[in-house]
Structures are given as structure tokens and as C-alpha cells.
Amino acid sequence: MAFLEIRNLVKRFGAFVATNDVSCDIDETGILSIIGPNGAGKTTFFNLLTGLLKPDSGSIHYRGKDITGLKPYQVVGQGIARSFQVVSLFEEMTVLENVCIGVQHRLGQMRHPFRSFKKNKQVQEKAMEILERVNIADKANNGAAYIPHGDRKILDLAVAITSEPQTLLLDEPMAGLSKAERLRITDLIKELNKTTKIIIVEHDMDLVFGISDEIIVLHHGTILATGTPKEIANNNEVQAAYLGH
Numbered sequence: 001m002a003f004l005e006i007r008n009l010v011k012r013f014g015a016f017v018a019t020n021d022v023s024c025d026i027d028e029t030g031i032l033s034i035i036g037p038n039g040a041g042k043t044t045f046f047n048l049l050t051g052l053l054k055p056d057s058g059s060i061h062y063r064g065k066d067i068t069g070l071k072p073y074q075v076v077g078q079g080i081a082r083s084f085q086v087v088s089l090f091e092e093m094t095v096l097e098n099v100c101i102g103v104q105h106r107l108g109q110m111r112h113p114f115r116s117f118k119k120n121k122q123v124q125e126k127a128m129e130i131l132e133r134v135n136i137a138d139k140a141n142n143g144a145a146y147i148p149h150g151d152r153k154i155l156d157l158a159v160a161i162t163s164e165p166q167t168l169l170l171d172e173p174m175a176g177l178s179k180a181e182r183l184r185i186t187d188l189i190k191e192l193n194k195t196t197k198i199i200i201v202e203h204d205m206d207l208v209f210g211i212s213d214e215i216i217v218l219h220h221g222t223i224l225a226t227g228t229p230k231e232i233a234n235n236n237e238v239q240a241a242y243l244g245h
């Protein structure tokens, strides 16, 4: 069985079929990008994988286990974490405190989540380790609301990896970033990929074609093509449907 095995996945919104009989096998290693025109069903696919939406039919098996229809926190418990296109942080807290909340959750110490970590050295040290890994430890004591947009994206990633996922889904990690910030995130994604499977939905084709080991092209809720960046770039159907050549 594949690392992530998706079979005949269907999601309807009323009469509209947003995910139309999608089947694919996803490998344990490497960076996979999901691309496709607006409305192709990329976000819906992510939402199905992470339990935010329940499929109408079909199945998702992760490392041999049926995770179809599990709730988001149960999916996280299986080792799949996610970042969102719109970053969601505790704005009134510091960078370190945001990561502490995630670490504390991981350690199962959530009875008094907002106050107990302040005295918990283990939680704080683990959170600092994560901030060092993603290179924003120098911002640890800054207010989350007051750091630049690129750092906020990185902080969101830092919070996502507090659950120590084997698989990390990134929803438009480059959205709204400057060129310098995009380079930082690119390096970070490559670094995280040394220990974590990465699946990205992204419109930035420089990133997608530069970083991916494999690309899946969605179109009208179905898989139009799967292949290496080179295969996708040379695929006539993809060019006609999406790349506009």
C-alpha cells in the first residue's frame, strides 16, 4: 500500500462536483505540488485530506490506516499537519508563546494552555528549538502581530511542525511574499523536507517547478496529469488547459 493512498474521492457542493473521482498514490518522501487553475479543486482536496471536509464517497489511507472522514485533530494525530493560506496566530501573544501553545498541545499538557507554559521550561526549550530550526529565534519575544508578513508565514509553519508531523501540507506558502521572503521559505521547505513529506498548493510556478519532485495537475476536480516538473512542463494537455501555451 502507498504511503498516502487516495481512491475514487468525490466531494459535491449541492449539484456541483468539486472533487470528481480522484485517485492517486503519494510517496513517502519528496515534495509534491498540486497545481491547477482557480476553482480546479485544490483547496477542497487539501480540506478532504485534513478532515475539514468529509468526502461523499471514496477513501483515504495513510500509512495503511483508513483516515477517511476523520476530524481535523484526529488527522493531526495521525501525523499530518497543515498551514493555511491565511495565517492564523494568537495575535496578542509573542512568537515564542504561539509555538509554546503548539508544543504544549503535543505534550498533552493542555489543561491550562495559556498560563501553564510560562513556567514550563521543557515546553519553552522545545519551542525555542523549533524557532531556531526555522530561523526566527531572534524574534522569539516579539509580538506575533508586529513581525513582517514573511516571518508570520514562517511562524505559522513553526506552529504546524510542533505536532512533529511526517507529512506537512502547505496552502500557498508564497502568497503575498517579497522575492527575498520567497527565497527564505523555499530554503525552509527544502530543509523541512529532509525529515517531512511536503505537499504544496501553490500558484508561484517558479517555486513549483524549482522545488517539486512530483506535480499533480487538477482540472475541473479531476487529475489531468501527474509527473515530474519536466514531464508536466512538456505535457500538451496541461499546456492547453492551464499553462496557456
Ligand code: ADP
Residues within 6 Å of the ligand: 013, 016, 018, 036, 037, 038, 039, 040, 041, 042, 043, 044, 045
Ligand atoms: P481551488 O483551490 O483550485 O481554487 P477550490 O477547491 O477552492 O478550488 O474550489 C473548487 C470549486 O468548488 C470552486 O468552483 C468553488 O466555488 C467550489 N466550492 C469550494 N468550496 C465550496 C463550498 N463550501 N460551497 C460551495 N462551493 C464550493
